[in-house]
Amino acid sequence: MESVRLLLAVAAHAGWRVHHMDVKSAFLNGELAEEVYVQQPPGFTIDGQEHKVYRLRKALYGLRQAPRAWNAKLDDSLMSLGF
Numbered sequence: 001m002e003s004v005r006l007l008l009a010v011a012a013h014a015g016w017r018v019h020h021m022d023v024k025s026a027f028l029n030g031e032l033a034e035e036v037y038v039q040q041p042p043g044f045t046i047d048g049q050e051h052k053v054y055r056l057r058k059a060l061y062g063l064r065q066a067p068r069a070w071n072a073k074l075d076d077s078l079m080s081l082g083f
Contacts, residue, residue, distance in 0.1 A: 030069030
């Protein structure tokens with residue numbers, strides 16, 4: 001936490017623009033490159049349609065594809081900014 005405060009103090013003193021992002025939200029909402037289907041969770045089943053599955057459109061916490069989706073999005077964003 002001290003290093004973050006120091007970095008913000010240096011940025012303020014130098015007049016730099018500071019950007020931030022919520023990594024938890026970015027990680028959870030990553031776009032998936034492939035189709036992923038999951039079973040209906042308990043309590044969210046529809047009577048008569050218990051055999052159906054859900055298609056995920058965005059990554060969920062704990063999903064194995066979530067880190068890869070987040071890394072791809074971060075890489076694309078940084079490359080577009082010239083990093």
